[in-house]
Amino acid sequence: MEAMTREALLAALRLQIDWGADEALEEAALDRTVARTPAPATPARQAPALVLPTRAVVGAPPAVTRAAALAAQADNLPALREAMAAFDGSPLRETATNLVFADGVPESGLMLIGEAPGGDEDRLGRPFVGVSGQLLDRMLASIGLRREESFYITNILPFRPPGNRTPTDAEISLFLPFVLRHIALARPRHLVLLGGVAAKSLLRSKEGITRLRGRWHEVTKNDGQSLPALATLHPAYLLRNPAAKRDAWVDLLLLQRSLSRQ
Ligand code: URA
Numbered sequence: 001m002e003a004m005t006r007e008a009l010l011a012a013l014r015l016q017i018d019w020g021a022d023e024a025l026e027e028a029a030l031d032r033t034v035a036r037t038p039a040p041a042t043p044a045r046q047a048p049a050l051v052l053p054t055r056a057v058v059g060a061p062p063a064v065t066r067a068a069a070l071a072a073q074a075d076n077l078p079a080l081r082e083a084m085a086a087f088d089g090s091p092l093r094e095t096a097t098n099l100v101f102a103d104g105v106p107e108s109g110l111m112l113i114g115e116a117p118g119g120d121e122d123r124l125g126r127p128f129v130g131v132s133g134q135l136l137d138r139m140l141a142s143i144g145l146r147r148e149e150s151f152y153i154t155n156i157l158p159f160r161p162p163g164n165r166t167p168t169d170a171e172i173s174l175f176l177p178f179v180l181r182h183i184a185l186a187r188p189r190h191l192v193l194l195g196g197v198a199a200k201s202l203l204r205s206k207e208g209i210t211r212l213r214g215r216w217h218e219v220t221k222n223d224g225q226s227l228p229a230l231a232t233l234h235p236a237y238l239l240r241n242p243a244a245k246r247d248a249w250v251d252l253l254l255l256q257r258s259l260s261r262q
Helices: 007-018 062-073 077-085 119-124 131-141 169-186 196-203 235-240 242-260
Strands: 111-112 151-154 191-193 216-220 226-232
Touching: 062 077, 062 169, 111 169, 111 196, 119 131, 131 235, 131 242, 151 169, 169 196, 169 242, 191 196, 191 242, 196 216, 196 226, 226 242, 235 242
Parallel strands: 111 151, 111 191, 191 226
Antiparallel strands: 216 226
């Protein structure tokens, strides 16, 4: 590693404190800027997925079929946003203040997917703008990623569940066709799945996030192609469990390493 200036060392120390580190866990310093798990090869950029409902939708409730048809008709991101705003198949639309579509730069090649908007996001119509979003922004900034230029971010649900409750399986299935279309239209080269809801629904896994995190998986798109997806802890979980920030840091280094290879 290059010799760091005093200012850079102080900034790194401030970040540790921001992240809640309050004691040294090992005698010798460990260079955590060196990721130890090999990253997957980066697939070539693909054309948007075929305009077809997903196989999962066959035999699904009528609202899911309608969601899939609407999603499939959207040819670009503004059209998808409009389709989601017009979709009346979920009662969440009635209790939410705003549709929360996405934020950041769709062309960046990196797409992050969280769970569902909270109160601040619902009020402002933008994802991850509350305290957990601010923590996430600081974490990503520590590996040089900024929302204004380096990533795109959305959620599995575009509407806030009342009282910030966890989304039900039915709500996740209902909005999944929109999420898959969103991925197809944004054409990221890497996905980051924030928390158990995003990881389990896109990886179609029953495993919890503590088992899924820390490694690259593959998300299968509607066109049958797959995309590397890193599962990691949700920033709201990190706020409640500061000791887990250490695992999140390991995950961020995996991401940084993959991005630096493209
Ligand atoms: N938590 C999420 O999963 N998404 C947001 O947009 C805000 C908090």
